[in-house]
Amino acid sequence: MSDGGRARPGRRGELGAYVRAGFQSLTEARAGIAELSERIGSTDEAAVLDGLSAAADPDAALAALLRLAESEAGTLAGLDAFAWRRLCLVMGASPAIGVFLTRHPDLIAGLVSRDGRLPSGEEAKRELLEAVGKASDVAEQGTVLAGEPGWNALRVKYRELLTGVALYDLVSAESHDGAPDPRSAFEAVAAALSGLADAALEAAIAVGRATVGRGDQFPRIAPEALSDLRFSVIAMGKCGAEELNVVSDVDVMFIAEGDERAATALAREVMRAIQDFSLELPLWQVDPNLRPEGRQGPLVRTLGSMLSYYDRWAKTWEFQALIKARACAGDLELGEEFVAGTRPLVWGSSNRDDFVGSVQRMRERVTEHISPDELPLQIKLGPGGLRDIEFSVQLLQLVHGQHDEHLQLRGTLPALRALVEDGYVARRDGERLSEHYRTLRVLEHRLQLRELRRTALMPRDEEGLRVLARASGLARNASELTALWESVRREVRELHLKIFYAPLLSAVAALPGEEFVLGSAEAKARLSSIGFLDPDGASRHLAALTSGPSRSAKILRNLTPVLLQWLAEGTDPDFGLLAFRKICEANRDASWYLRLLRDGSLAAERLTLLLANSKYAAGLLEGYPEGVAWLERDALLAPPDPASLLGEMRSLVSRRPSTEAAAERLRRVHRREILRLAMGRVVGVLDEGEVARGLDGAHTALLDALLHAIRAHSAEGAPAPDISLIGMGRFGGGELGFASDIDLMAVTRGGTTGSGPVSPAARVVAELRSLVSDPRFPVDLDFDLRPEGKNGPLVRSIDSYRSYYERWSATWEAQALLRARHAAGDSELSAEFFEMADPIRYPAEFREEQRRDVRRMKARVEGERLPQGQDPAMHLKLGPGGISDVEWLVQLLQLEHGATYPDLRTVSTLDALEAAARHGLIGRDDAETLEESWRLASTLRSAMRLWNGRSSDALPRDWRDLAGIAGVLGLPRDRTGELVEGWLAASRRSRQVFEREFFGYREDELFPEVQA
Missing domain, CATH: 3.30.460.10 (Beta Polymerase, domain 2)
Structure with a gap:
């Protein structure tokens, strides 16, 4: 090697130079460099050392060069600094190439220069x-x-x-x-x-x-x-x-x-x-x-x-x-x-039955024959290795490539770039996979280069990792390389599981082959054949969603065939597609939205299910389109803790300058939570009991926060009076459905007359009714169960309530109090109210004439309140065996025995029914029959509201509405007759129990004049 005019290094600090060069055996290295320099006639040991510092394994490179110098000192002596460094570089990374060059030294000069x-x-x-x-x-x-x-x-x-x-x-x-x-x-x-x-x-x-x-x-x-x-x-x-x-x-x-x-x-x-x-x-x-x-x-x-x-x-x-x-x-x-x-x-192979599943199982079998101790070291076959990336890319290519020629590529990285460009893989996910693929391949290359043999196992020893780190240029030492390896493995595995097992892959692969290549006329015929009633309108919506060169349009073009298939499985795919378009337009600038639809494990399918089966939920979602994000995880569809929701609402009140501003924000939060419950119910995450608890929490938090806002923003010198809102009916019982009213009574402090603080309290309640009114989501507060009904004052004091109930109340008003409970406002005031009300609703003695009053009132309700021309058998609330029958029977048992049995003193219909069965007041089988009918009627009422957005107490006869109810409940829509027959059978059994237990014998024998 030519000297280049450089001086020989002094002894001081010499070993430090060898450490920095990467030598492990410092004494042997110093002696070896001196020997090598002498053999090739170089007086510049520093230059020799500088070249060797480029080697991944300087010790191995030095040993190989010493062997080479024994016979080819002249060849080495003729190398300049550039060629010398390149020779050391290749010798240190690949002892096998060093052996090859030792056998063929005539090649050295040409290669390194x-x-x-x-x-x-x-x-x-x-x-x-x-x-x-x-x-x-x-x-x-x-x-x-x-x-x-x-x-x-x-x-x-x-x-x-x-x-x-x-x-x-x-x-x-x-x-x-x-x-x-x-x-x-x-x-x-x-x-x-x-x-x-x-x-x-x-x-x-x-x-x-x-x-x-x-x-x-x-x-x-x-x-x-x-x-x-x-x-x-x-x-x-x-x-x-x-x-x-x-x-x-x-x-x-x-x-x-x-x-x-x-x-x-x-x-x-x-x-x-x-x-x-x-x-x-x-x-x-x-x-x-x-x-x-x-x-x-x-x-x-x-x-x-x-x-x-x-x-x-x-x-x-x-x-x-x-x-x-x-x-x-x-x-x-x-x-x-x-x-x-x-x-x-x-x-075209992805059209085969279970194509995606077979590819997924093939990937899983790859690791079956790898020993467990090698699995964490496998760059190629192990979890988070090259095969995870390659299988992910190839599966996406095969599923989408039959319709997208851009994906028909051989190379992994070119195909991955095409998948990103055409929107099949999120840009960041694609970039990370590309980088990790290169990282793993560089490591694999350096491992194989060392001995020129096939291997894909990371070294187990510290020295092997150190050499690999230096050879790869990806890390400075063994610990950095280990950290990089673990990080890459972890993220590759996460991305592989996200992409490789995405449900959209199976859905796309299962579509008919012609789905993607139909012309406009054929496309409309296809839309019509799968269930769209307005193919022209559907085509316009599709064009609006997928036209243009934007990335979002590309992604939607990829998603649309599957989404159409899922929408067509819903009750009203035309409405669902229109709603989907509105949601997409509302979330146009949200980067997470399309990523969620493409990559989410459940979100896309759930969204189509929701939009095609529930006009109620779709309408709410249009006003809060970011709610789509909840579809990704079940936990996000669960109602929040009532205390945390109330805390959120009260916090909003404190940050708003006026009652109206606070009310507007509170109504939005309230709509948000109703939407969450509707979505959870339609996609099957929540049952009726969870919905009831969620509705109760949302309504009570809204009422309480609005009262707080009225008090917080009341004029100075005229503070709002104390108000307590008492929940009544199904609201009081915590048994709300989406079709239920919010029944209330209002209580304030003061005297027994309408003077004094009652008038300001009435203004508070009137303001409350005004503030709760939501043009985008009607919320009506019903105070008709108050004393004297619509003719009575909107709010009364405790003393006024006491005076009324002692002097004027009818038995039915005591019966109504059975489901009264604190809803919002002053809880101490509510406690005073219930101290007054408990003796009335749980009387020590319930006389025979009072029983007759209850029975007569029930018969009158059936005769007078059932809508004209309505088939009684189809009326879920007032018809035979319906909600009213069950609740009146349970309430009669509470009036008769509530003073005796404390567990009958509950606002919950089903809890009271269970207590009655437990004490032998009703047979266990009869209680189960009544519960079945009550639950089914409540479920059907809610499902009707979710389906078409309208409240109704009658089970429809129209096939489409019945199919809509079935769709909400996750039942087959082609068997709606069974839905009707199921209700008629359940209500018939319930009515038999009711007539026997409530009237003691048939009502036409007891009240012939009512029947007439």
Whole structure:
């Protein structure tokens, strides 16, 4: 090595320089450099040390250079500093290349002084063909080295070219300031390695033809059979994708037209030229086992035989493998015919039954044969490794590629870029997967380069990790590399699970093939055939959603076929599509929205279910479109804790300048929570009991916060009086459904007359009714259960209530108090009210005439309040066996026995019914019959409101409305007759129990005048 005029370093601090250079054995390193410098005639040990500092393993590089210097000191002495550093770089990263250069020292000068350019595929092919030929025209038989001489010539030239590629790659990873990221060179390096493999196969074909042509094989191949033979090599796997490793099995298939024996003999010679043992070591394994029938099938097939197999017999995994198929050597025209002939089969394979599931199971089986102790170290096959990325990309390609030609690519990274560009993968997810793929491949390359053998296992030892970190340029030491490896594995696995198991994949794969390619007329026919009643309107909505070059339009174009299929499974797909368009427009600027639909595990399907089955929920969602985000997780659809919701609302009041401003914000929060409950019920996350508790919490929080706002913003000197709101009816019982009223009574402090504080209290209640009114979501407060009904004052004092109940109240008013409970406002005032009310609603003695009053009133209600012309049997509330029957019977038992049994003193109908059965006041079977009818009627009333947004107490006869109710409840919509029959049967059984237990005998015998 030339001195370059540099001085020999002094002794002071010398060992520190060796540490910084990366040596582990410092004393041996110092002695070795001195010896090496002496052998090559260099007086500048610092220059020698500087070159070795570039090596991933300086100790190994120094040992290799000492061996080389024993016979080739002159060669080393002639290297300048640039060439010396490059030689040390490759020796330190690959002791195997060091051994190769020791055997072929004549190659060193040319390799280390190259211009750093990667050879093209054509250049590599020309050099390899020249290496195996005796003349420039290698096509002429007799000019090519046959047998082992040809093998050795091929392998020497291949490794020479490989060393140049390795140097290019290593230089890109040198960790000095300003060096490029080694990952940036990956694609170019992988393509160059694939070009080298193509060239090696081409040269092996030349050697093979020469070997077979010698005629020393048995049986002998006729020369004309060989010369007439068309022979093509199809690259598969990473070689086909032009993403080959440094050392990897090269997966191939052989296709030939001509003499079968000649084709098979040539194929075997091609494999031997590359992988059989000889003077020069094998290059890599040629693996033909991806061919039809694998090891059991013929090594070579004709083009017709190949196409016939894939058309009739191939399995799903074989089409996945064909994604990367590429004609790489031999008769390229023949190979391209095969590739072109199989493309329609590859991109149509996702239409097979359970296609997505079979690919997913195949990925899972990959890890079954890996030992558990190796699994966390597997760069290629383990969880979070290369296979996770490759399978994710290939599955997306196969599912969407039949309709999107942009995805019909061989390479993993080009395909991933196309998936991102066309909106199938989120941009950030795609960028992270691309970066991690490059990281893993760089690590894999450096591991394989070291010994030029196939491996994909991270080192277990600290020293191995240290060397890999230095070789890769991705980390400074072993601990940094370990942290990087764990981070990459974790995120790759997360992204793989997110993409690979996305339910949209199965849904898209299950669609009819023509779904994506229909013209406008056919598209309308298709829309009509799957259930859209207005295909013209649907087409307009689709055009508005998917037109234009924007990324959101691309994503929606990808999603729309599946979403249409899901919408068509709903009761009203036309309304659902219109609502979907409105939601998309409302969330146009929200980056999370389309990402959620595409990547969410449940969100897209749930949204279509919601919009096509519930006009009520769809209407609320239009006003709060960000609520779509709740569909991703069940927990987000659960109602919040009542105390936290009340705290949120009160906090909003404190930050608003006026009562009206506070009320507007409170109503929005209230709508938000009603929407959450409606969504949870329609998608099946919440049951009726959870909905009732959620509605109760939302309504009480709204009322309480509004009273707080009125008090907080009341005029100075005129503070709002204390008010307590008493819940009545189903609201009081905590048994609300979406069709229920909010029944209330208002209590204030003061005297027994309408003077004094009562008038200000009335103004508070009137203001409350005004503030709660929501033009976007009607909320009506019903005070009609107050004393004297609509004719009585809106609010009374405790004393006024006491006076009324003692002097004037009827039995039914005591009955109404059975479901009274504190709802909002002053809780102490409510406690005073119940102290007064309890003796009235739970009387110590309930006389026979009072029982007759209750029975007579029930009969009158049935006769007077049932709507004219309404079929009583279909009325869920007032009809036979309906809600009213159950509640009146339970309330009669409470009036009769509430004073005796404390657990009967509950506002809950079902709790009271359970208590009555527990004390033998009603038979257990009868109680279950009543509960079944009450629950079913309540469920159907809520479902009707969710379906069409209107409240109704009658079960409809119209098929479409019945189908809508079934859709909300998750029942088959083609069996609506069973829905009606189920209600009629349940209500009939309930009515029988009611008549026996409430009247004691049939009501027409007890009250003939009422029946008349």
